Amino acid sequence: MSGAGKSTVLDELRRRGLPAVDTDYDGWELPDGTWDEPRMDGLLASHDVLVVSGTVENQGRFYDRFHHVVLLSAPVEVLLERVADRANPYGRTPEQRAAIVEYTRTVEPLLRRGATVELDGRRAVSDLADAVQRLAGPTP
Template sequence: MARVLVTGMSGAGKSTVLEELRRRGVLTVDTDYDGWVLSDGNWDEPRMAGLLAAHHQVVVSGTVANQRHFYDRFEHIVLLTAPLEVLLDRVRRRSNNPYGKSLRQQEQIRQYVEEVEPLLRTGATLELDGRLPVAHLADMLERIVSPAPPAPLPSSVP
């Protein structure tokens, strides 16, 4: 069992892969929704601490300034990446999140790819290509969050 953080730029596919994991029965929290991010742009620290203390098998997604405060409580930090043009195309077309529609927001995404993504990379334990099929990404994350038990050792007794 593991606590996994999926982080990355807007449009990388975090919400999409979490939705697939949720469909498969994995406990997920997409911090873009339901008040996890406070008005200052940071996670609600007491709430996040409570979530991670209460659940030993959960996949959380988000990219916020204070996420590093929680890295020691996750077994895996997964950076989901995609080329800038893919990110911009996705945020322009998506319907589940308004961020990225304006030119100003798209310029922010360009800046974050240059300045923030390298910082995320330094804290990541695994980097995945967000252009891979969603089912494949979900398979990989599912194996991380709930690895198969080790195979029993063969008995030497006849």
């Protein structure tokens, strides 16, 4: 969910030298809001250890190639507070804030069902990065 801390955790993992891709950026999503499947296939084939972040309709097609599917969650009040204060402008309009509330109610339960691990996004960034790094295993 927006504001859960995904980008912040990815930044910390990259700082530690772990390869990490945030599919919200750099053209990973097609205009229909799904991942570019051939491009994602190539990305996954080219890495033994990789952290991928994103929430798209076709992400489940890749689950069999992920060792773990992590849901980073936080209460909706925390999400709304965070999106109000971050550099990314998404979440500032009343419509976007309403969408975050609705997605937390409708989409997050679906993500939870597909997840192998759920982490509380209120934890310290270093703790979250430690947890994901342990899941990722040793880097080559």
